[in-house]
Amino acid sequence: MSRYQTLDYVECDGVAWVTLNRPEVHNAFDLQMMREVHDCWRELRDNDDVRVVVLTGAGDKAFCTGLDRASTDLNQPKAAGPDDIGQRGATPLHLNDPGDLLPPKTAGDLWKPVIAAVNGMACGGAFYLLGEVEFIIAAEHATFFDPHNTYGLAAVFEPMLMLQRMPLGEVMRMSLMGSHERMSARRAHEIGLVQEVVPASELRAAAQRAATVIAGHPPLAVQTTVRAVWYAQELGIRQALDVGKPLTLLGSSAESMAEGQRTFASGRRIDWRLR
Incomplete structure (x- = not known):
C-alpha cells in the first residue's frame, strides 16, 4: 500500500509507477499533493532500485487538471500558512508557486527518466509536470489545454515550460484560447508534444514496455x-x-x-x- 495520501506508488523491476490519485477532482493538486509529489521526486532520486519512473493519473477522465482552486484562495495576498501557494507579504515580489514543488527536474533534481502516461485531460498546472518529463505517451481520448486566461489568470510558468517541447505558435494558441479549445492527442502527436498515441486500454502496457527497455540499460x-x-x-x-x-x-x-x-x-x- 502506498504511504502517500494523494499518490499511489508501486515499484517493480526497476520501474516506479507514480499515480496522481485524486480522481474525484480530476487529479487536481492541492498543497498536500504538491508536497507529496516533491517528496516522491526526492526519494526517487536516492532510490537506486528505481531506474525509470512512469507518471500517470487515476481513472480514465484526467491526467491532471492543475491547481484545485477549491482548496486554494488565489485572491488572498497573504496566505494562511508559510508554505501556501500565492503572494507572500504585502508586495508582489515574493511568491510561492507550484513550480517550487512539482517539476521533476527543477524542483526534484531528478535525472532518472520520467515517462508520462496521459490518460485523459491535461490542463493548466499539469504542464508543470509534463514540461519536464522525458516523453509522453497518450491515450487516444487525451486532451491538452490551458484555461488560465479564460478565468482571469495570466498563464506564465506553464507556457514557459511547454515552450521547451512545443512550437511557439502552438503554445501561444493553447495559452490564448483558454478553455474554448482543446488539443487532441492526435494533434499533440503531430507537433511533437506526444511521442505515441494508443487506445486507452493499451496505455499502461505501452508505458510499461518503454520503461522496461530503459530500465534494462546501465x-x-x-x-x-x-x-x-x-x-x-x-x-x-x-x-x-x-x-x-x-x-x-x-x-x-x-x-x-x-x-x-x-x-x-x-x-x-x-x-x-x-x-
Whole structure:
C-alpha cells in the first residue's frame, strides 16, 4: 500500500509507477499533493532500485487538471500558512508557486527518466509536470489545454515550460484560447508534444514496455544521457557541447562499457519494434 495520501506508488523491476490519485477532482493538486509529489521526486532520486519512473493519473477522465482552486484562495495576498501557494507579504515580489514543488527536474533534481502516461485531460498546472518529463505517451481520448486566461489568470510558468517541447505558435494558441479549445492527442502527436498515441486500454502496457527497455540499460549511461539532453535545451549549443565533454567521461563507466561490449560481441539479436 502506498504511504502517500494523494499518490499511489508501486515499484517493480526497476520501474516506479507514480499515480496522481485524486480522481474525484480530476487529479487536481492541492498543497498536500504538491508536497507529496516533491517528496516522491526526492526519494526517487536516492532510490537506486528505481531506474525509470512512469507518471500517470487515476481513472480514465484526467491526467491532471492543475491547481484545485477549491482548496486554494488565489485572491488572498497573504496566505494562511508559510508554505501556501500565492503572494507572500504585502508586495508582489515574493511568491510561492507550484513550480517550487512539482517539476521533476527543477524542483526534484531528478535525472532518472520520467515517462508520462496521459490518460485523459491535461490542463493548466499539469504542464508543470509534463514540461519536464522525458516523453509522453497518450491515450487516444487525451486532451491538452490551458484555461488560465479564460478565468482571469495570466498563464506564465506553464507556457514557459511547454515552450521547451512545443512550437511557439502552438503554445501561444493553447495559452490564448483558454478553455474554448482543446488539443487532441492526435494533434499533440503531430507537433511533437506526444511521442505515441494508443487506445486507452493499451496505455499502461505501452508505458510499461518503454520503461522496461530503459530500465534494462546501465543507469549511469541513461541518467547522463537525460542530463545531457536537458543541458542542450537549457544552454546555448556551444556551452552544451563544452559540458558534454566531461559528461561523456562521467557517464561511460568501464563496467557499463564492458557490459555493452559483451552484448555487441555476443551477436544476440535485439528484438526491436517499429514505431
